[in-house]
Amino acid sequence: MVLALLGFCGPVLAEDVPGCPVCTAWNAPQAPFKIYGNTYYVGVHGLSSLLIDTGQGLVLIDGDLPQSPPQIEANIKTLGFKPDDIKLILNSHPHFDYAGGLRTLQQLTHAPVLASAWSAKVLRAGGVDRDDPQYGVPLPIDAVANVREVRDGEVARLGRMAFVAHDTPGHTPGGASWTWLSCEKTRCLRMVYADSLNPASAPGYLFSSHPEVLKDFEKSFAMVSALPCDVLLTPHTDISDLLGKWQRRAQGATPDPFIDSNACRAFAEKSRSDLAARLAREKSSLPNK
Numbered sequence: 001m002v003l004a005l006l007g008f009c010g011p012v013l014a015e016d017v018p019g020c021p022v023c024t025a026w027n028a029p030q031a032p033f034k035i036y037g038n039t040y041y042v043g044v045h046g047l048s049s050l051l052i053d054t055g056q057g058l059v060l061i062d063g064d065l066p067q068s069p070p071q072i073e074a075n076i077k078t079l080g081f082k083p084d085d086i087k088l089i090l091n092s093h094p095h096f097d098y099a100g101g102l103r104t105l106q107q108l109t110h111a112p113v114l115a116s117a118w119s120a121k122v123l124r125a126g127g128v129d130r131d132d133p134q135y136g137v138p139l140p141i142d143a144v145a146n147v148r149e150v151r152d153g154e155v156a157r158l159g160r161m162a163f164v165a166h167d168t169p170g171h172t173p174g175g176a177s178w179t180w181l182s183c184e185k186t187r188c189l190r191m192v193y194a195d196s197l198n199p200a201s202a203p204g205y206l207f208s209s210h211p212e213v214l215k216d217f218e219k220s221f222a223m224v225s226a227l228p229c230d231v232l233l234t235p236h237t238d239i240s241d242l243l244g245k246w247q248r249r250a251q252g253a254t255p256d257p258f259i260d261s262n263a264c265r266a267f268a269e270k271s272r273s274d275l276a277a278r279l280a281r282e283k284s285s286l287p288n289k
């Protein structure tokens with residue numbers, strides 16, 4: 001709730017994660033829950049990790065911080081699933097807040113980790129890539145084994161389910177969003193796990209000096225805006241108000257707050273306007289946020 005509103009500008013808490021004061025709030029415990037059909041939330045409070053039960057094995061999306069896997073594992077077990085049954089791990093982008101826990105989760109499950117070509121390179125090497133606009137700022141990740149590359153539009157299948165990779169670069173050169181269908185009885189919803197689209201950077205980096213990155217962002221805004229989308233989920237829970245929707249639904253809100261066929265379009269528009277605001281600040285030489 002309140003913690004979900006914290007960002008890097010939030011209050012400074014005791015540092016359980018060296019170099020990341022806000023990570024303590026992000027890594028606060030979170031009860032797991034069903035989002036819709038066979039899609040479950042198993043992440044920590046501020047950072048998403050999703051579990052999908054295909055009926056013939058589990059798919060895990062993102063692994064949060066290096067300190068998160070014990071909570072993710074416990075959440076999976078609380079829901080009655082076995083981490084051993086995870087057959088695929090999907091990644092959005094290789095920053096420490098979504099990929100920091102992947103090394104441990106991959107070792108636990110032995111599942112292959114699927115990511116874009118650029119992200120796969122970073123995951124295999126560990127650290128932070130020099131082409132990352134935030135190079136020098138995010139904490140380095142541990143190298144991950146058994147990483148496979150996926151192309152834009154490529155489909156990863158498990159059981160009867162299909163998980164489609166969509167290139168959504170900008171925030172990093174290799175950001176990927178994932179889509180799949182989750183069903184309850186005869187109603188199937190189009191699930192979208194949309195990668196971060198915010199223009200974060202290291203101090204001194206100017207997006208206005210990188211037209212190729214601006215082109216990437218625009219392509220990603222258009223892509224996310226056009227995705228068939230009933231349920232929007234995001235790596236940071238607060239970006240899609242994931243936990244607020246869960247709480248409102250638990251309080252009896254109808255229709256289901258998670259179901260919003262305009263959510264992807266609104267997210268893309270908000271991201272586009274955030275980038276425009278950032279470019280305006282760069283133009284007026286105001287300090288970067």
Ligand SMILES: [Zn+2]
Nearest residue numbers: 093095171196
């Ligand atoms: Zn990031």
